[in-house]
Amino acid sequence: MANDNDRPAVGVHPTGDMLNAHLLAMLQGWSAYGYELVQRLNEAGFGEYNKGSVYRALRQLEQTGLVDSIWDTSTAGPARRMYQLTQAGILFLENWLALLDMHRALIGQFIDAAAPLQGAPTRAADRERRGRGDGSR
Amino acid sequence: MANDNDRPAVGVHPTGDMLNAHLLAMLQGWSAYGYELVQRLNEAGFGEYNKGSVYRALRQLEQTGLVDSIWDTSTAGPARRMYQLTQAGILFLENWLALLDMHRALIGQFIDAAAPLQGAPTRAADRERRGRGDGSR
DNA sequence: ACACCTAGGTGCAATATGCATATAGCTAGC
DNA sequence: GCTAGCTATATGCATATTGCACCTAGGTGT
Numbered sequence: 001m002a003n004d005n006d007r008p009a010v011g012v013h014p015t016g017d018m019l020n021a022h023l024l025a026m027l028q029g030w031s032a033y034g035y036e037l038v039q040r041l042n043e044a045g046f047g048e049y050n051k052g053s054v055y056r057a058l059r060q061l062e063q064t065g066l067v068d069s070i071w072d073t074s075t076a077g078p079a080r081r082m083y084q085l086t087q088a089g090i091l092f093l094e095n096w097l098a099l100l101d102m103h104r105a106l107i108g109q110f111i112d113a114a115a116p117l118q119g120a121p122t123r124a125a126d127r128e129r130r131g132r133g134d135g136s137r
Numbered sequence: 138m139a140n141d142n143d144r145p146a147v148g149v150h151p152t153g154d155m156l157n158a159h160l161l162a163m164l165q166g167w168s169a170y171g172y173e174l175v176q177r178l179n180e181a182g183f184g185e186y187n188k189g190s191v192y193r194a195l196r197q198l199e200q201t202g203l204v205d206s207i208w209d210t211s212t213a214g215p216a217r218r219m220y221q222l223t224q225a226g227i228l229f230l231e232n233w234l235a236l237l238d239m240h241r242a243l244i245g246q247f248i249d250a251a252a253p254l255q256g257a258p259t260r261a262a263d264r265e266r267r268g269r270g271d272g273s274r
Numbered sequence: 275a276c277a278c279c280t281a282g283g284t285g286c287a288a289t290a291t292g293c294a295t296a297t298a299g300c301t302a303g304c
Numbered sequence: 305g306c307t308a309g310c311t312a313t314a315t316g317c318a319t320a321t322t323g324c325a326c327c328t329a330g331g332t333g334t
Contacts, residue, residue, distance in 0.1 A: 010154060010229060010232050010233050010236060013291080013292080015153065015290075015291065016152065016153055016155075016290080016291095017147060017155070018153075018154070018155075018240070021240070021244055022240070022243065022244075024244075025243050025244040025246075028246070033312080033313090034312075034313065034314095035311070035312050035313075036312095044243070046236070046239065046240070046243070050291075050292055050293080051292095051293095051313090051314095052291080052292065052293075052294090052314080052315080053290085053291060053292070055312095055313060055314060055315095056290090056291085056314085056315090059314090076299085076300065076301085076311095077299060077300055077301090077310080077311050077312070078297095078298060078299045078300075078311055078312040078313075079298095079299080079312075079313085080311095080312065080313090081312085081313070092147055093244060095147045096147050096244065097241070097244055097245055099147060099183070100237065100240065100241050100244070101241070102183065103155070103158070103159070103183070103237065104234070104237050104238070104241065106159065106162050106163075106181070106183070107158055107159075107161075107162040107230060107233065107234055107237070108234050109162075109165070150322080150323075152321075152322065152323095153321080153322095170281080170282090171281075171282065171283095172280070172281050172282075173281095187322075187323055187324080188282090188283095188323095188324095189283080189284080189322080189323070189324075189325090190321085190322060190323070192281095192282060192283060192284095193283085193284095193321090193322090196283090213280095213330090213331065213332085214279080214280050214281070214330060214331055214332090215280060215281040215282070215329065215330045215331075216281075216282085216329095216330080217280095217281065217282090218281085218282070
């Protein structure tokens with residue numbers, strides 16, 4: 001059953017709200033640019049981040065107003081688009097964090113309780129548990 | 138700036154791994170069917186779940202082997218496809234939970250620390266902070 | 275017959291995503 | 305000067321996901 005290879009890949013390529021949250025998280029307290037963010041996130045071990053998706057996500061976050069950017073030409077090499085959080089971005093992160101905690105609570109409520117479900121639930125037990133046992137019809 | 142109306146909607150329509158995790162979470166300890174899950178999730182206040190997406194997600198979770206299903210014709214009304222977690226599904230949830238905790242740690246590391254970033258970071262401070270202050274070229 | 279509720283499912287346009295590729299600044303070697 | 309290679313951003317395109325509207329079908333009440 002499900003070894004490490006065919007086990008469904010969870011969060012291999014962070015996308016959507018997850019990706020946004022990670023990008024914003026990396027911008028907390030300082031600014032950074034796309035290329036740097038891709039590298040730091042890939043090194044962080046949360047998954048393999050796609051360059052194209054990251055660049056597009058950053059532009060979209062800027063359009064949404066969660067970050068803003070300026071060109072940085074002070075260093076050698078190609079110009080860097082430096083992003084920093086806006087107030088809206090900070091609020092977004094706070095919202096996201098609250099949601100994440102709710103999610104964790106929902107998901108962890110049984111697993112944390114010493115997982116009494118190892119044998120998989122019986123369907124008969126379900127009906128009793130929720131008091132719908134009107135199998136008589 | 139950014140009132141409750143134009144604030145970017147975070148997690149309004151849970152999708153992807155998030156949706157999968159929520160569905161699996163609702164199946165912990167008992168079985169349930171799609172229609173019921175949509176209702177319970179929508180009442181839970183985590184967002185507005187899309188019927189079509191939920192049904193498709195459930196079928197896909199079954200294909201992946203995280204849940205399995207049987208038809209339940211014991212109750213009145215249309216038959217219900219009852220889902221229950223598989224062992225792989227339980228493992229998935231445990232993995233997801235671990236990832237979620239890492240995410241939370243990443244995202245919350247600065248916000249939790251009394252948010253000293255209310256004024257938004259200065260870009261000059263960044264360079265000093267990361268010791269790249271070679272503005273002289 | 276008809277309206278209405280439950281329950282699952284599908285078609286399709288719009289959006290999001292992964293991968294490959296393009297553009298461009300700069301450095302090192304010859 | 306020319307080429308190769310690294311940094312840095314961006315886009316084209318085929319595929320995958322998603323939201324919404326709609327469909328099928330069983331059952332109940334009038």
